[in-house]
Amino acid sequence: MVNRQHPIKILVHVYRSVRYMIIPYTLMLFNEIKAGTGQQPYWVYGLAVVIGVSILLWSMITWWKDTYQIDESALLIQQGVFNTTHRTIPLERITNISMKATWMDRIMGATTIELQTSDSNEEADATFVLTRDKADILLAEINLSVRSHGQAKPSWVLQPKDIFMRSISSNTFWMGVPLCLSIVTYIWDWIEPRAEGEEVSLVAFFKNEMWKMILNIDVIPVLLQVLGIIALCAFATWLFSLVMLQIRYNRWTVIRDGAYLHVQYGWQERKSISLHVAKIQSIRIKEHLLSRAFGYVSIWMDCVGYEGERRMKLLLPAVHRPELYTAMERLLPEFTLTMPKRNLPSGKAMYFIGLPLAMGMLVIGLGACMSIWAWLATPLIAAVYWSGRKRYAGTYWDTHGKQFVLAKPGITRTTIYVLRQAIQSIDYHQNRIQHGFGIYQVEIIINSPSKAKEYIFTGAAEGDIAKLIDWYKGQQRY
Structure with missing residues (x-):
């Protein structure tokens, strides 16, 4: 039909x-x-x-x-007026099914359906704007009836407190603080404009007469005022981030229905996404700096398909760590959450700490020869030391059954769990410096990762490489 x-x-x-x-x-x-x-x-x-x-x-x-029809094994699409294009999409290649309805769609009784395939390009996908009845019929014929999972019992529902914790670690918050400070700067410049022709530069900033005035008065009240302005900007940004995330993640619900995951969320634009569990290659547990202090993490996925924004990547925006294992058992029991135990080989701290420190001190020393202000960058040496030490002591990896586990430190601590059958290859290489230390850089290759650098770690010894390859060769081909 x-x-x-x-x-x-x-x-x-x-x-x-x-x-x-x-x-x-x-x-x-x-x-x-x-x-x-x-x-x-x-x-x-x-x-x-x-x-x-x-x-x-x-x-x-x-x-x-622009028509479509569906048979037992494929979706047939015909488009074009003068140049007619016929497309055939096998049902087994459909990776994700996304449904969304804007406020205009709800008024008109329409639903937008996006079918994403396992091919690594957007041209292989299809988008339909259908009536609700036709949308139900289409999904029912693909064995993904909206009513079936719409009536199923939710496996996990995001609570308002979870969104509250997510708001302090979102990009909106981190990007909004400097934006607010910039707005305050422009407002101050508008209230007290600079003299015409006044130089605006870092040198002029330190030569400003304001510093002499500050030195002649009590510095503590001035610092308190500056900190108060920064705190006010951070609070305003956090409120904005909280409102935006409440709208975006409103009623976030995840349903595990057999071999499918159904994710529903959104307030102004309600979305519903259906994902076949077999297409999930890995999960990533992320612990942001601020939310980590309150014991909250977020769960992300990497699925087979192209690298695009439309692909479903977020499973749970925020979950309390004591509830993490319960959530994974309900949603994705195919993955086993274990902490990796293999750390980087001992005696290699010089590569991660010593070399960056030497390079940093060399750069500051050369800069000091040209300008005395370069010594102001000296505190960065402590940051370099802290980063190298955390990278060396906090990187762990391991293999557990049919999955590879990698934990990497940082401002956002990330632990990935990759299924063995999803790994396309394991690459390892070393430059001359790494060869001198006897270590390798290892990269786990999967189909279209969201962030490829999260699957790379440096510091594996030759024995570690051998064990990892032996584990990988034991996989079962599907």
């Missing part, structure tokens, strides 16, 4: 066409519009009507020719 999409797609096509034609159409008629007399030639209005009617008719024809 041949099916067509929701008629609202005609309006979407008209809107997109008009949006991209407004600028060139306005430029073409600029001289006529510039007169502003309201007595433009009739051909101007006639041309606008002809263009508008043509766009509407073309949109209707395009919508009519």
Whole structure:
């Protein structure tokens, strides 16, 4: 049976066409519009009507020719007016099914469905705008009925307190603090503008007469005022982040229904995503700096498919660590959460700590020869030492059954669990410096990782490489 999409797609096509034609159409008629007399030639209005009617008719024809049908093993799509394109998507290649409905979709009774395949490009995917009934029928024929998992008991529901903790570690918060400080700077510059022609540079900043005034008064009240401004900016940014995440992650629900995971979330734009568990290659447990202090982590996934923003990557935005094992047992019992025990080989601290310290001191020394202000960067040496020490002492890896486990320290502590059958290859190499220390850099290769650097660690000895390869060769090919 041949099916067509929701008629609202005609309006979407008209809107997109008009949006991209407004600028060139306005430029073409600029001289006529510039007169502003309201007595433009009739051909101007006639041309606008002809263009508008043509766009509407073309949109209707395009919508009519855009059809789909589904058989027992594949989804058949036909598109195009003059050049007809036929696409066949095997049902077994469908990785994710995403459903979303904006406020306009809900008014019009429409639902947007995105079918993502295991191929590593967006052209292999398909997007449909359907009525709710047709959406149910389509998903039912793919054996993923909306009503079936919509009535299933939720396996995990995100609580408001979890979103509260997530807000202090989101990118909105970290990026918002310097933004607020910049806004305060501009406001202060507007209240007390600089003198005309005043130099704005780091040197001029330290030469400013303000420092002499501060030295002549009590410094503590000044510092308290500065800290108060920073704290106020951080609080305002946190409130904004909290509101944004409450809207984005509203009613975050995860349902485990047989071989599928169903994730539903969103307030203004409600989304529903269905994911086959067999497509999940690895999970990543992330502990952000601030949320880690309160015992909260987030769970991410890497699934088979292209590297795109539309792919489902987040399983749980925030979960309390004591509840982590319970959540994983309910949602993904295929993964076993264990802490890795193999650390980096002893006696290699010089590579991670000594060399970075020597390079940092050399750079500061050379900079001090050109400017005395370079010595202000000396505290960075302590940061380099701390980072190298944490990297050396905090990196652990191990193999447990059919999964590889890697824990890496940092501002965001990450622990990944990779299934053995998902690993495409294990690469290891060394440069001349690493050869002198007898260590290797190891990279676990999987299909389209979200962040490839999270699957790389440096410091494995030759014996570690041999054990890792022996474990990998024991995998069962599917």
